[in-house]
Amino acid sequence: MESHAIVADRLVKTYGNLVAVSDVSFSIGRGETFALLGPNGAGKTTTIKMLSTLTKPSSGDALVGGYSVVREPLKVRRLIGLVPQDLTADDEMTGWENVLVSARLYGIRGKKAEEEAKRVLELLGLWEHRDRRVATYSGGMRRKLEIAMSLVHSPEILFLDEPTLGLDVQSRRHLWDYVFMLKRQGVTIMLTTHYMEEAEHLSDRVAIIDHGRIVAEGAPEELKSRIRGDRIHVELADPREADKVVSALNELLGPSSVEPASGGQVVVISVQEASSVLPDIIRALTGYRVKSVNVVKPNLEEVFLELTGRSLREESMDPARFRLHLRRLR
């Protein structure tokens, strides 16, 4: 037990009839970075909420830092930091005041609280903006402030729920650097994301979650190696042609290796070696309105598609939707 920072044991969360998280178990070693990868509504936030004691599991339990989230939530709270998916800073106060209150809530007193607040504000590059009201911060600055507020008490275990949502490429890189830095310091990190590059790049281990269930778990390389051969994606202009395309390709390649995905917009072909069959495939496709044909090297996106029959990307949130999402919260 002691070697594990987090052990989730058959976590279930239901909201009325809706099963948000269903029988989720995994364990995360100390100092490990673990990513929960899944589309919108998969149950990532709900899992994080249970692990961070914000909501009680309907059944099951988890040990975080050796303490039960059900029976010893206060002890768990002392050890963890949480950067929630939605913003939490008080926008009527300054960045400085926000971080300082956070420090004090973790029992850091007097001068020490100010030192720690200064440390994290400098770390996140917000020091010169500390006296501005948070309402005047940009979206990226607000995300950074959330992280500063969650790090001020130097937690052993850090939860990051979609930390890079709405960030531009450069800010995302910066955030990844912070994650690596925390990892070097021995912090256990659990993050959720629906960007598979992010999961692949940052984490030692990934669990893929869909409809509240973990469908695969392992190191990114390990998950990718489950996919043998190549994948060819045929993007169709008219999804109604999908059935005909599938049967035409089945005739050519035999059954079982051709699957429609994304509601017929894409047909996925699994082959040993793409280069040798590609000419035949292209010939078989003449007469259909094809937008593109791509040979795809296996990545987590492929793993997800293989396991769920849906693409991660089509369901992911772009920055514009993210902003809408934020506005709705107001």
Added chain:
Amino acid sequence: MLYETLVLLRREVVKWVNRRPVLVISIVTPLFWILLFGKSFNLLRLISLEAPPFPAPLAEAFQRYVSSLLVELFGTLDYFTYVTSGILVVFALFQSMFSGVSVVFDKRLGYLTRLLVAPIPRGSIFLAKVGGTLFRVTVLSAVLLLIADMAGFRFKEGISIIDLLGAWIVVLLVASGFTSIFSSIAFHINNQEVLFALANLVNLPLMFTSSAIFPVEQMPEWLRSIAVLNPLTYAADLTRYFLVGKEIGDPITGLAVLLVFASASLLAGYHVSVKGMEKD
């Protein structure tokens, strides 16, 4: 618990002081009310002594008569003094409602999430809201009395610090009781409109069925029976007793009623609020 409550209370105070326009409006509103209510109803002004329409002795006698009538009616020499001493507790009620609204905003803006994941007793979140109201009503009441004094408020003869403390405690009891009620509701809802609707439903009736702006003795029978159940009646009578010297039989009963009201609301509000925080 105390330390965490103080940390959060400090946030309440910082936010209130930072919000200049709200601060100004909070002070102007009660002034506006008492000047409007109080001064426009000032019956004594009807018979000014400066240009009496009748012979001076007659005017004086008449004024003495009206004064005694007023004292009998309101227990104070003028309506301005009457209503000012009552409005103190009405504004404690209003400030309590604002506390409830701020709970809903903390929820909606996500700040509550930040507090719930911190290793603090959840009760401190509730207590800080109560403390915030106590701070605000203390400042507002002091400012109100200061300005009322300049506008001709008639404090009782030989008013002492004990009287002022007494009135202060009455206002604090009202604020603790109502803040407990409003915030415990607020911890269970997600929409500030609900709270506003609720406040509309109860605030004005509470005010008009109390002795805050009109004497209970002058009310029709049915209204009077409601008024004696209203904590604001006891509170307004007590502030008037302490500040103006109005005769009210027995101040201890009133204080006891308020004390029971405040502690019962605090106790229930504490538990109901913490329950609300645990909800999904």
